[in-house]
Amino acid sequence: SQKIEQNSEALNIQEGKTATLTCNYTNYSPAYLQWYRQDPGRGPVFLLLIRENEKEKRKERLKVTFDTTLKQSLFHITASQPADSATYLCALDGRNRDDKIIFGKGTRLHILP
């Protein structure tokens, strides 16, 4: 069955450093991979989408890589700030209109001042 794993439940990073979150998947060939941010008690908010034929995508301090051979995506936040503290969700999306998006359990990121 399809499986998506995010490297750890929680990650503590010192302010100013780069935070790197990992998303691994098996038994799936996603056409797209998405990252969302979720704050406590709120709905997830879309951050970035990367296609299977793209190696890297950037948006301000965020960078996502997608390696379809390793079946892995890395999500980087550079120059991290305490306001970046949240849960980050990885999601896989298929090729067809009817495909359902599959979400990982998320990684809770704490940026320590």
Added chain:
Amino acid sequence: DGGITQSPKYLFRKEGQNVTLSCEQNLNHDAMYWYRQDPGQGLRLIYYSQIVNDFQKGDIAEGYSVSREKKESFPLTVTSAQKNPTAFYLCASKGSLAAFGEQYFGPGTRLTVT
């Protein structure tokens, strides 16, 4: 403002009662989704709808029902048959023109059944 609204934010019910969670969107999206989120768990898909008057079961549909009579609205009923209904419920929508794209989520409803 465009977006998705869910109401109420907190809902309390006694065991054995059905309860309906509201979800409305003004994004003109065709596709709408209901997820359930439990502590330490990912989002689990309950039901989804690609067009009006049509919907499909997700991975954990048992004990839930939905309707899609209008494009803007996708209410979820948690029935008394749902064994563990206490959870955080999230509604989402997605533009239908593309096969891919981000989902827009509502603020969620936290349901507590005692």
